[in-house]
Amino acid sequence: MEIILPCKLNSVEPITVNDENVLVVIGANGTGKSSFGRDIAERYPDFVERIAAMRALFISTSSVNFRDMISERLLSPLVSDYERLVLRLREEEYEAAVNYKEACKENPSLLPPVTKIDKIQEIWEKMFPYNRLVRKSGFIELAATSKNGSSYNASRMSDGEKIVFYLIGAVLNAKPNALLVIEEPEIHLHTSIKGSLWDEIEMCRPDCTFIYLTHDIEFASSRRHSKRIWIRSYDGDEKTWDYEIMEDNESFPEELYLEILGSRKPVLFIEGTDQSSIDIRLYPHIFPEYMVKPMGGCQKVIETTKAFGQLKDFHLLESKGIVDRDRRTEGEIEYLRQQNILVPDVAEVENLLMLEDVIKTVAKRLMRNSDSVFRQVKENVVKLFVKEMESQVILHAKHQVRKKLETTVDRKIATVEQLAEHVEMIRNNIHVHEIYKEIKNRFASYASQGDYQSILRVYNQKGMLPQSRLCNLLGINNKESYLKLILSILKEDKKDAQAIRMAIKKSLGA
Known part of the structure; x- marks a missing residue:
């Protein structure tokens, strides 16, 4: 569906977006996000449904005209959108039960229908794993029951519990192919569930277009494969907005981060710029409590993490960084960890996918013999390592020699004679053959002992995963399919996700 966006400042031609399932409109408070959503709603009245969870908990008459409102007030007590939704769901549940009872007279083996309340219950309980929704008084009353057995009526749910229930139900009840304008999709939602909740809801309604109005940059970042619209300001008199459209592979500009820094979420700086990179796709699911920000190269991660940490008295936010291990020495790694920069116990991010516990968890998920x-x-990785051992030894030796040169050069040199003498001293003090021999013996020991973890620590080889035949053994197509499976498990956030997350965090020393 082609969507004409509101009038853009200094733009003559109308701005349109095509075939987008998710639009994220983000900006600081007071920049005109609600007005932006209202403008879209007025353009497409036959398709749009506006969802504002916080307002839904209170009495609302926005959906009826004046005559209907008077009639409703005279004949029945006012109800909120949330209460209206519950009434509609109960009506559907009752009708489904009656129809099922009648159908079973003809076909006793007929399976019961799946109603909207069934779908809501499934997602709601994923978000609140220590609670469950039950039906009381037949199917009329909803209650939440905790593990200790205490229960309470749905009307006594917390605002957060009600909002999750309402959001799921409101989207499920939307008309086909609706344009859903959702205000503050993150409100009253704990940081650990707001991304996964909307992942579940979006999967329930692939026919709909979701337009989120938010000031939460972490939530906006979680809507991958979306078109993001950053609103800077709004002129109410002219009804024009100063905004910028960003593709899903673009990072948010620094200016926006400064605007939204009030989110008060700890920041995790990582390597990578391309949204398809493993770092950017994996780490948000390993550290859902952090706002993950890709910085490009490892040096930029190091510099930014240190600088952000030095400004802690200003912003009060915790910050960490993650860089690949590559061929760093233990001394380098210890220095980085003192700067709040995590270094995995594997050579590079691809090797995290090859950790024993990760492989075994995925294998079990696919009903394979995990040990086998x-x-x-x-066995395959050890053979590959042996085959490429000489080149790997040289790479590590080059790195050690380069670091020794960097730390040995004395900058307090005044004459060419002093420089020549100093270079000769360096040559005599860096024993290349000894460095090479030590690394070669160590790597040979890893291979002979089948020390898989140590091989992952030193083996820089992006082709290791496909060449290990892991995908063939699991019965999946390729490395990308393997990564997508891991990400889908992490999104579920169940036992398998905990096992994968724990293995990766352990490797990072987190």
């Missing part, structure tokens, strides 16, 4: 799969992968 890992044993074969381990």
